[in-house]
Amino acid sequence: MPLSIYNSYSRTKELFKPITEGHVGMYVCGPTVSGESHLGHARPYISFDVVYRYLSHLGYKVRYVRNITDAGHFEEEGREAEDKVSKKALLEKLEPMELVQKYTNLFHWAMKQFNCIEPSIEPTATGHIVEQINMIEGIIAAGYAYEVNGSVYFDVKKYAASHDYGKLSGRVIDDLLETTRELDGQEEKRDRADFALWKAAPPEHIMRWKSPWGEGFPGWHIECSAMATKYLGARFDIHGGGMDLQFPHHESEIAQSTICNHQPPVNYWMHNNMITINGRKMGKSYNNVIKLTELFSGNHPLLTQAYHPMTIRFFILQSHYRSTLDFSNEALQASEKALKRLWDSYENLKKLDLPADQAADDQELNGRIEKLLAELESFMDDDFSTPKVIANLFDMAPVINSIKDGLIPANAISGQTLANLKSSFTLYLEDIFGLQSPYQSDNSLLQGVMQLLIDIRKESRAKKDFATSDKIRNQLSALGILIKDEKDGNMSWSLS
RNA sequence: GGUCCUUUGGCCGAGUGGCUAGGCAAAGCUCUGCAAAAGCUUCUACAGCGGUUCGAGUCCGCUAGGGACCUCCA
Numbered sequence: 001m002p003l004s005i006y007n008s009y010s011r012t013k014e015l016f017k018p019i020t021e022g023h024v025g026m027y028v029c030g031p032t033v034s035g036e037s038h039l040g041h042a043r044p045y046i047s048f049d050v051v052y053r054y055l056s057h058l059g060y061k062v063r064y065v066r067n068i069t070d071a072g073h074f075e076e077e078g079r080e081a082e083d084k085v086s087k088k089a090l091l092e093k094l095e096p097m098e099l100v101q102k103y104t105n106l107f108h109w110a111m112k113q114f115n116c117i118e119p120s121i122e123p124t125a126t127g128h129i130v131e132q133i134n135m136i137e138g139i140i141a142a143g144y145a146y147e148v149n150g151s152v153y154f155d156v157k158k159y160a161a162s163h164d165y166g167k168l169s170g171r172v173i174d175d176l177l178e179t180t181r182e183l184d185g186q187e188e189k190r191d192r193a194d195f196a197l198w199k200a201a202p203p204e205h206i207m208r209w210k211s212p213w214g215e216g217f218p219g220w221h222i223e224c225s226a227m228a229t230k231y232l233g234a235r236f237d238i239h240g241g242g243m244d245l246q247f248p249h250h251e252s253e254i255a256q257s258t259i260c261n262h263q264p265p266v267n268y269w270m271h272n273n274m275i276t277i278n279g280r281k282m283g284k285s286y287n288n289v290i291k292l293t294e295l296f297s298g299n300h301p302l303l304t305q306a307y308h309p310m311t312i313r314f315f316i317l318q319s320h321y322r323s324t325l326d327f328s329n330e331a332l333q334a335s336e337k338a339l340k341r342l343w344d345s346y347e348n349l350k351k352l353d354l355p356a357d358q359a360a361d362d363q364e365l366n367g368r369i370e371k372l373l374a375e376l377e378s379f380m381d382d383d384f385s386t387p388k389v390i391a392n393l394f395d396m397a398p399v400i401n402s403i404k405d406g407l408i409p410a411n412a413i414s415g416q417t418l419a420n421l422k423s424s425f426t427l428y429l430e431d432i433f434g435l436q437s438p439y440q441s442d443n444s445l446l447q448g449v450m451q452l453l454i455d456i457r458k459e460s461r462a463k464k465d466f467a468t469s470d471k472i473r474n475q476l477s478a479l480g481i482l483i484k485d486e487k488d489g490n491m492s493w494s495l496s
Numbered sequence: 497g498g499u500c501c502u503u504u505g506g507c508c509g510a511g512u513g514g515c516u517a518g519g520c521a522a523a524g525c526u527c528u529g530c531a532a533a534a535g536c537u538u539c540u541a542c543a544g545c546g547g548u549u550c551g552a553g554u555c556c557g558c559u560a561g562g563g564a565c566c567u568c569c570a
Contacts, residue, residue, distance in 0.1 A: 029570075037570090044570045169565075175498060176566080220568085242570030243501095249569090272570070273501095279562060283569055318519070319509060324502080324563075331508045334520035341519085344533080387510050391518035401534055405527090408535095466529060473531080484533050492533090 003058065003381045005238075006322060008246065008269040009168050013383055018237050019267065024060045025236035026052065027228045027266075029245055030122070032069040033103035037110055038289040039312070039327060040242075040275045040282040046313055046434075047272045047321040047384075048240045049116040053432050054380055065231050066119040067224060068107075070100040071126050071207060071217060096206055097126075110292045113309040115434045121231050125223040129209045132218045132226040136197045136211075138260045148188040150200030150214035156193040159255050168254060168269060169247035195252050197222050221252035225265070228253075234261035243271040244281075275316075277302070277327045290327070304329045307336065310438045314339040317386040317433055339438045342390075345397035346425050348404040358415035365399065366413045372396055373417075373424050380432070389428055396421065405487050439495050450481070454491045457483070 003016040018024050028048045031037055045066075055062050111118070125132075136152055139145040144155050159165055160173040176193040196219035201208040208215045228236065234257070241250065250269065257265035274281045277288050290300050298306030315335035319325045360366035372392045379388040400421070402408040413421075429435045453472055460468035473483045476493075483493050 031570080032568085041570050047570095170500060171566075172499070244565070244569055247565060248567090274564070274570075276563080281564070281569090285567095285569070315508095323509085326508075328508075330520080334508060336520095338519045341533095348534095382512085385510080387518075391510070394518055398535065402536095405534060407527090461529085464529080470530075477532090482532070485528075485531085487527080487534085 004383060005268050005270060006383045007267075008271045009266070014268065016237075016268065018060065019235060022059070022061060024055050024062045024238065025232035026055070026062055026064050026238040026240065027224070027232055027236065028064070028066045028119075028239075029224060029241035029249070030066040030068050030119075031103075031107050033100050033107060035103060035284075036291045036293065037107055038282060038291045039295055040289065042110070042114065042292060042312060043275050043316055043321070043325070044240065044242050044272045045111060045116055046114055046316050048270075049114075049434055050317065050386065050432060051238070051240070051270070051384060052117060053434060054384065057427070057432055063121070063232065064117075064119040065121045065123065065228065067227055068104055068122055068124045069220075069223065070097075070104065070124045071223070100126075106293075110309075113292075113296065114313050115309070115436055117434070123227045123231065125218065125227075126207075128223065128227050128230070129218065131230055132222045133198075133209075133211050135222060135226045135229070135256065135260050136218075139197065139256060142259050144259045145197055146190065147213050150216060151188060151196060152198040152213055152219075153189050153194040154197055154252065154255060155190065156195065156255070157191050159259065160193075163255065163258060165255055166251065169251045171247055171251065195219065195221060195248060197256070221249055222256060224249070225253050225256045225260070228265065229257060229261060235263050235265060235267070237266075238268045238270060239266040240270040240272070243273055246271060272321045273324045275325050275327055279326060282327065302329075305333075307332050308438050310436055311336040311339055313433075313435060314438075318390055320383075320385060320387055322383075336438070338394075339435070342393060342397060342429075343435075343438055345400045346429055349400045349422055349425055352400070352403060352410065352418060352422075354410055354413075354415040354418045356415045356419065358411055358418075360412065360414035360417060361409060362412035365408070366417050369396060369399065369413055369417055369421065373420055376424060376428060386433065389433075393425065393428065450493050454483070454493065457491065458489075 004013045005016050006012070007014045026048070028044065031041060048064075048066075052062055052064050136145065139154065140147070140152065144159055145152050146155060156165060156173075157177060160177075165171075166173045166176065173193070177191060198211060198213055198216050198218055200214055200216045205217070207217055209217060228239070239250070239253075254264060254266070276282060277290070280286055280288060282289055290302060294300040294303065295307050295312060296309060298304075311332060312335075315332055316325065318335060318338075372395055375392055376389050379385040379392070382388075399408065399413075403410050403412070410418075453476065457469045457472045460466075460472075476483055481493055481495055483491055485491055
């Protein structure tokens with residue numbers, strides 16, 4: 001079954017066909033490392049991590065490029081031009097690159113917590129100043145940019161005359177141009193819709209580079225165009241990012257790259273929707289962000305507890321990437337429990353065993369399982385419908401648990417089906433969804449201690465000394481360690 | 497103001513016009529020394545109004561609520 005992807009550019013699902021057979025070039029807008037990442041930022045990186053993993057599973061060799069924006073951006077016209085990064089650096093009395101390094105490290109740490117695979121290339125904006133300058137020169141040479149007082153702007157009106165500016169973001173160019181006339185005459189830009197490719201740096205600006213137009217720094221949009229072109233070519237397969245980047249960022253990227261490279265840069269535009277909180281987008285300007293470090297530690301007024309990175313990953317995958325997802329403690333707690341139940345079932349599954357040539361005793365059940373398994377790939381092929389995959393896995397969990405508890409005889413399903421179950425659960429949970437055990441990592445010392453306590457408890461129960469057995473269980477429970485009595489007289493434990 | 501999206505059971509959240517999404521919570525039962533876990537069962541919703549259709553949560557229109565983008569923003 002072929003993969004189809006919802007293309008923001010055409011606003012329809014399209015069959016995915018890579019430019020180069022067997023290969024996929026994917027660019028995803030990365031973080032601006034002038035501050036800590038929050039929950040909202042986690043969504044694209046987790047969503048596209050799954051896209052990356054799934055494309056790889058399909059056999060594609062994927063080059064995944066995700067940038068680090070470490071140059072900061074100037075504020076919009078009408079206000080003093082200032083570099084976000086250097087401004088904060090001054091306040092914190094840090095070297096700009098020191099600050100950038102700190103938040104880059106923190107970002108990488110968070111990605112590791114989420115078990116996101118590192119991109120193939122993670123280019124930085126500051127490391128590609130030359131490429132950006134070259135690209136700007138190309139745009140000027142083509143006649144689509146102009147220089148004013150050491151700054152360079154893209155001529156949107158001229159571009160729009162012969163190109164479809166606004167198509168990606170559903171913008172009407174005339175509306176964009178119309179607002180121009182309301183502006184005061186002090187603008188350097190010819191038109192309000194124009195955007196900066198290069199900004200002259202005021203004297204106090206710390207980050208600055210020499211350019212043909214004087215000392216300055218690159219505009220925001222040009223870095224992605226320059227780096228994507230360098231590593232993925234003039235035209236590549238997939239460009240991803242948050243919906244809020246559609247305009248002006250991605251729209252501008254299309255314009256710049258199209259002029260410079262004489263063709264539209266991207267075949268499939270993918271945009272993830274926002275994470276909301278009380279129905280509102282989580283964002284700095286709304287003052288409602290929960291940083292990832294706060295989420296992991298529970299240290300935030302809106303949080304009633306800490307959340308495991310895998311809980312958050314699962315929470316995000318339980319909804320479709322193009323839907324808004326509302327944060328709440330209740331929703332996250334529901335995800336936490338759900339993930340644990342599914343993971344427990346997966347652990348149970350791994351312990352089941354049947355001869356490979358075992359025939360199925362219950363054809364109906366066996367057929368149902370096979371059908372649920374077969375659907376998994378078609379769900380993913382349908383624009384990465386992770387919630388449906390999860391729903392099917394949950395449909396199989398009771399069967400697995402019942403076999404494990406002996407409520408359903410193991411040979412109800414065939415050896416082949418059991419093997420398929422095992423490989424599918426591993427494939428989807430671990431390889432494609434990138435999930436890991438939601439329990440705290442066990443260490444061997446604790447393992448040994450727990451085995452001792454379990455042995456003692458088993459002995460006391462054998463002697464009907466329930467006072468002792470209950471004491472062990474209750475005291476451990478108070479410490480956050482749960483002991484479960486299994487049907488066969490064994491005990492298992494987990495950290496709550 | 498412009499453009500666009502959205503409104504699903506107690507909560508979260510899938511839904512390609514025709515059959516039970518799924519999860520969490522709740523209730524009952526089974527299992528169990530007790531508990532937890534697990535299993536089984538129950539809870540059948542689609543903002544309102546009108547229209548298209550043999551048939552609509554799913555298409556169209558209107559009304560109401562919510563939101564996003566238009567400025568940095570995942």
